[in-house]
Amino acid sequence: MRRRSILGMMAAAAVTLFAVQPVFAAEAVFSAYSNVIVAGQSDSGGAPGTSAPGAGSLGPAGPGTSVSGPAGAPGSNNQIVPGADVPVFVQSPGNESPSGSFAAVSGNAEMAPAGDEGTVLSPVITAGSNDAEEGARQQAEAQGAEEAAMQQAEAQGAEEAAMQQAQTGGRYIDPNKPMVALTFDDGPQPSVGNRIMDCLAQYGGKATFFMVGDRVASHQAEVQRMVAEGHEVANHTMNHKYLQKLGAAEIQAQVVKGNDAIEAACGVRPKLLRLPGGNHNAAVRANTHMPMIQWNIDTLDWKTKNADKTVAAVLDHVKDGDIVLMHELYKQSGDAALRIIPELHNRGFQMVTVSEMAAAKGVTLEAGKLYSSFH
Numbered sequence: 001m002r003r004r005s006i007l008g009m010m011a012a013a014a015v016t017l018f019a020v021q022p023v024f025a026a027e028a029v030f031s032a033y034s035n036v037i038v039a040g041q042s043d044s045g046g047a048p049g050t051s052a053p054g055a056g057s058l059g060p061a062g063p064g065t066s067v068s069g070p071a072g073a074p075g076s077n078n079q080i081v082p083g084a085d086v087p088v089f090v091q092s093p094g095n096e097s098p099s100g101s102f103a104a105v106s107g108n109a110e111m112a113p114a115g116d117e118g119t120v121l122s123p124v125i126t127a128g129s130n131d132a133e134e135g136a137r138q139q140a141e142a143q144g145a146e147e148a149a150m151q152q153a154e155a156q157g158a159e160e161a162a163m164q165q166a167q168t169g170g171r172y173i174d175p176n177k178p179m180v181a182l183t184f185d186d187g188p189q190p191s192v193g194n195r196i197m198d199c200l201a202q203y204g205g206k207a208t209f210f211m212v213g214d215r216v217a218s219h220q221a222e223v224q225r226m227v228a229e230g231h232e233v234a235n236h237t238m239n240h241k242y243l244q245k246l247g248a249a250e251i252q253a254q255v256v257k258g259n260d261a262i263e264a265a266c267g268v269r270p271k272l273l274r275l276p277g278g279n280h281n282a283a284v285r286a287n288t289h290m291p292m293i294q295w296n297i298d299t300l301d302w303k304t305k306n307a308d309k310t311v312a313a314v315l316d317h318v319k320d321g322d323i324v325l326m327h328e329l330y331k332q333s334g335d336a337a338l339r340i341i342p343e344l345h346n347r348g349f350q351m352v353t354v355s356e357m358a359a360a361k362g363v364t365l366e367a368g369k370l371y372s373s374f375h
């Protein structure tokens, strides 16, 4: 009851904020899906380009966009496959799958975005369309809802905002403004991670750090700083093994030990998992027992080790709801982050953790499912 009354007060305050923006209902329609992007196919057991639309796969009305990645990325033959319930992008990655193509799909299809240490070049792909959301918003406005319905929607929106604020320790994320989740893998690595956190602090940004369990004990102070400053500590397995090569018990052990190591260092047990290389198969999906967070902008920073290319990979493509993959291990990735973060701020992006973005977009993250964006 006490919680309720606090929420009520927060809701009342938020009503004032949102009184002139009765757009929650319309936008909620487009909040409950995430496109899963397949960039590469390393699981030989699965058929390339398998399409398995999952629950909540509301596709944007527009055709989406598909763009190739930084210089050197091979995917230049993007095309949109008609007839799918979400935009499906087929690319020619060169020498990978037998058909020379892979596709963006929704749901739990076999997929393996070229990973941080993989050998597959992964073009940057962006999917979805802000135009669709904007169009729906404008349409809803034009319909001119009844005053009572308008007030109800406002109250609901205010309550959601208040709830969200309560869940994020007083940090308010505006669901009507663009947001992006910057993610940094393979740390902790204080020489880079602390620079990134210094910069994020200047702009009120938060990031998600997917850490390798066997590195954590050596860098506890950095992990504790992540928690203290509101970043999300997340699991990248105990030893960075490719889980699709392991049996069920080993998969579970890699995940549990990674969570244990992080929790021991900072007191917070991770809620999210990133698969090494993004690789998975049915056994992996059945045995991690955590939401698995992929990405839809792959900077290839681990490969290029070039800050200019990493900056371009983000700033040339970034849009609301994206998950950006970078790595904490490389100085050049830190250099790039120090340029990316101020510019995202200039463009009005909220830099949020993955869990914050899911909450803001109305997505409940579920164990055993894959998420690569929140468009």
Ligand code: NI
Pocket (backbone or CB within 6 Å): 116, 117, 185, 186, 236, 240, 276, 277
């Ligand atoms: Ni990794």
